[in-house]
Amino acid sequence: MTVRLDNVSQRYGRRWALVRLSLAIPPERAVLLTGANGAGKTTLLRVIATALRPTRGALSLFGLPAHENLEAVRPRIGLVTHRSHLYEELSAQENLTLVARLQGISAREIGAILERVGLGPRAHSAVRTFSAGMQRRLCLARVLLRVPELVLLDEPFGQLDPEGQVLVEELVRELRARRTTLVIATHDVDRARPLCDLHLHLEQGRVLRPLEPIGAARHEVTA
Amino acid sequence: MSGVAQAASPSLWRATLGVLAKDFLIEWRGRARVNATVFFAMMTLFVFSFAVGPDGNVLARNAGGYLWLAILLASVLALGESFRVEAENNALEGLRLLPISPRALFLGKALANTVLLFALGLLLAPIAVGLYGAALAGSAWHGLGVLALGCAAISAPGTVYAAIAAQARARDVLLPLLLFPVLIPALVGAVKATALVLEGDPMGQLGSWIVLLAAFDVMYWAIGLALFGRVIEE
Numbered sequence: 001m002t003v004r005l006d007n008v009s010q011r012y013g014r015r016w017a018l019v020r021l022s023l024a025i026p027p028e029r030a031v032l033l034t035g036a037n038g039a040g041k042t043t044l045l046r047v048i049a050t051a052l053r054p055t056r057g058a059l060s061l062f063g064l065p066a067h068e069n070l071e072a073v074r075p076r077i078g079l080v081t082h083r084s085h086l087y088e089e090l091s092a093q094e095n096l097t098l099v100a101r102l103q104g105i106s107a108r109e110i111g112a113i114l115e116r117v118g119l120g121p122r123a124h125s126a127v128r129t130f131s132a133g134m135q136r137r138l139c140l141a142r143v144l145l146r147v148p149e150l151v152l153l154d155e156p157f158g159q160l161d162p163e164g165q166v167l168v169e170e171l172v173r174e175l176r177a178r179r180t181t182l183v184i185a186t187h188d189v190d191r192a193r194p195l196c197d198l199h200l201h202l203e204q205g206r207v208l209r210p211l212e213p214i215g216a217a218r219h220e221v222t223a
Numbered sequence: 224m225s226g227v228a229q230a231a232s233p234s235l236w237r238a239t240l241g242v243l244a245k246d247f248l249i250e251w252r253g254r255a256r257v258n259a260t261v262f263f264a265m266m267t268l269f270v271f272s273f274a275v276g277p278d279g280n281v282l283a284r285n286a287g288g289y290l291w292l293a294i295l296l297a298s299v300l301a302l303g304e305s306f307r308v309e310a311e312n313n314a315l316e317g318l319r320l321l322p323i324s325p326r327a328l329f330l331g332k333a334l335a336n337t338v339l340l341f342a343l344g345l346l347l348a349p350i351a352v353g354l355y356g357a358a359l360a361g362s363a364w365h366g367l368g369v370l371a372l373g374c375a376a377i378s379a380p381g382t383v384y385a386a387i388a389a390q391a392r393a394r395d396v397l398l399p400l401l402l403f404p405v406l407i408p409a410l411v412g413a414v415k416a417t418a419l420v421l422e423g424d425p426m427g428q429l430g431s432w433i434v435l436l437a438a439f440d441v442m443y444w445a446i447g448l449a450l451f452g453r454v455i456e457e
Contacts, residue, residue, distance in 0.1 A: 075322040085317025089252040104233040
């Protein structure tokens with residue numbers, strides 16, 4: 001399994017954002033993660049990304065206990081959330097160069113990646129001058145610097161113009177073609193559903209039903 | 224898809240240099256904030272001179288102490304600012320999720336803070352000497368050494384505590400509350416050593432104070448290296 005959670009609970013102060021959540025995501029699958037505001041979608045993505053250590057329970061990634069193997073698992077994960085992880089004083093190019101340098105990878109592709117996400121003409125502009133949608137595009141570019149084995153997208157269509165939303169769809173399809181495992185948390189179910197083959201619904205931090213096959217995956221199961 | 228690259232953890236020093244270069248670039252871009260810190264430190268020196276009054280002997284005798292108090296108070300602004308940019312957009316989380324050691328993060332940020340405070344000290348020292356009528360009886364090289372060691376002593380625990388304070392609501396109050404008590408022994412060493420550089424060292428005590436200050440540096444940096452990963456992960 002690419003992701004396995006065993007009885008994971010996450011508490012913020014007195015509030016439990018995730019409650020005894022158990023889950024196994026097979027490799028190369030794309031999971032549509034839905035739930036109302038405050039259901040725990042972002043928390044679940046941050047737990048899977050190892051940004052949060054679960055209050056209780058165990059997380060395994062790629063068959064390894066995640067928090068005992070952070071240096072091994074983190075390079076294999078890409079996370080795009082509404083908190084952009086960007087330095088506003090730096091330009092788009094400089095933000096990506098920093099990430100490339102700290103990942104020990106070449107920065108040669110950065111120009112092409114920025115063109116790919118539509119930020120080529122603004123490569124040298126400070127991120128603080130970017131709109132929310134442009135920052136979201138830059139976050140996607142950050143993931144594309146290296147293609148991770150597991151990509152976690154939190155509201156990837158949010159804040160983007162129609163052109164940007166099509167770009168996200170294309171990128172997700174390309175990632176799937178590269179056999180990347182994906183978890184896409186979104187309220188835009190109609191747009192994300194054709195891109196995914198499993199569905200997980202959260203309600204107040206709980207999973208009420210196991211992962212449901214959707215689309216072509218449902219036919220695989222029923223055949 | 225363009226941009227297919229295999230990630231490989233960079234070495235500790237390569238990652239440290241990456242973080243250091245990023246911090247310098249951000250400081251350069253935010254020069255207005257650096258300028259504000261410099262003016263705050265200069266104003267502190269002036270305020271001390273007004274508070275003590277016209278007694279030139281008292282001012283000259285305590286010049287080293289006033290200099291270090293100005294650096295210490297300004298360091299709270301500089302250290303807080305250093306982690307404000309990390310808290311903005313949760314950039315520190317982005318760094319944490321990269322395949323680099325937390326020790327590289329600590330070294331990069333603490334070295335950047337040390338250099339910044341050292342540069343501030345270089346600017347303030349001649350102002351303090353002129354303003355308080357102190358004379359430089361000792362070696363300027365010794366003075367530079369004491370300044371570097373003192374700034375390193377502030378930066379290491381300052382970086383750890385600024386990372387803790389950045390996660391708290393009352394971050395501006397919390398940082399000095401945590402930092403100042405820990406720094407008192409090193410601060411005493413830095414003030415004594417600076418006084419000996421300014422007033423002369425007929426009894427040959429300067430070396431002992433420098434060794435004491437260096438010992439605190441080793442201790443603070445070792446503790447910072449050991450704790451920083453835990454501080455940013457929890």
